[in-house]
Amino acid sequence: KAGVTQTPRYLIKTRGQQVTLSCSPISGHRSVSWYQQTPGQGLQFLFEYFSETQRNKGNFPGRFSGRQFSNSRSEMNVSTLELGDSALYLCASRPSPPLSYEQYFGPGTRLTVT
Amino acid sequence: DQQVKQNSPSLSVQEGRISILNCDYTNSMFDYFLWYKKYPAEGPTFLISISSIKDKNEDGRFTVFLNKSAKHLSLHIVPSQPGDSAVYFCAASEEGTYKYIFGTGTRLKVLA
Numbered sequence: 404k405a406g407v408t409q410t411p412r413y414l415i416k417t418r419g420q421q422v423t424l425s426c427s428p429i430s431g432h433r434s435v436s437w438y439q440q441t442p443g444q445g446l447q448f449l450f451e452y453f454s455e456t457q458r459n460k461g462n463f464p465g466r467f468s469g470r471q472f473s474n475s476r477s478e479m480n481v482s483t484l485e486l487g488d489s490a491l492y493l494c495a496s497r498p499s500p501p502l503s504y505e506q507y508f509g510p511g512t513r514l515t516v517t
Numbered sequence: 518d519q520q521v522k523q524n525s526p527s528l529s530v531q532e533g534r535i536s537i538l539n540c541d542y543t544n545s546m547f548d549y550f551l552w553y554k555k556y557p558a559e560g561p562t563f564l565i566s567i568s569s570i571k572d573k574n575e576d577g578r579f580t581v582f583l584n585k586s587a588k589h590l591s592l593h594i595v596p597s598q599p600g601d602s603a604v605y606f607c608a609a610s611e612e613g614t615y616k617y618i619f620g621t622g623t624r625l626k627v628l629a
Binding site: 407409434436438443444445446447448451458459461493495497504505506507508509510511 | 549551553558559560561562563566568606608610614615616617618619620621622
């Protein structure tokens with residue numbers, strides 16, 4: 404099975420712009436979660452989607468949003484970019500029960516905001 | 518408020534010896550724990566998990582121990598190999614939420 408894929412892998416944007424990141428989960432996985440990783444902060448949970456519905460949300464401002472399509476692919480959008488949004492954005496998918504607690508991550512999208 | 522803590526930012530171990538990575542948590546509602554390994558420029562790789570109904574889970578060279586009363590878990594790697602050199606993250610979730618809280622990671626270096 405192909406793993407979780409994320410596009411693009413690298414992105415440079417200017418402060419104030421918006422950005423959309425894409426994630427394709429492992430085939431058959433219906434849950435997709437997004438995380439932000441910054442130096443010294445570990446992985447911070449952004450949100451989780453299941454069957455096109457947002458089920459969980461982390462403590463991020465409304466500038467961070469996402470959606471999931473009927474084929475389970477997911478996009479994450481960040482509007483009005485700030486310098487502090489520079490980070491590695493990771494997407495993870497989960498299988499259906501009984502192994503549903505095990506998440507599998509993609510390689511990430513490295514976003515640099517200048 | 519850091520609910521999952523990995524207090525050792527780095528650890529060095531000789532090849533062939535045991536590596537022990539520690540993780541502490543504060544939320545007594547956490548009921549599932551996972552360990553991930555991460556190489557630079559790659560996403561985290563799932564290693565091993567444990568449910569709160571168990572106190573030990575083994576998978577090859579990797580064993581995770583859970584002490585619920587102390588709110589502490591540890592990952593043992595035996596024997597350690599140079600390829601194990603990476604950053605290790607522990608993560609925890611509350612029952613049914615599938616919202617994972619990660620620690621800040623421990624960088625393991627296995628010396629040949």
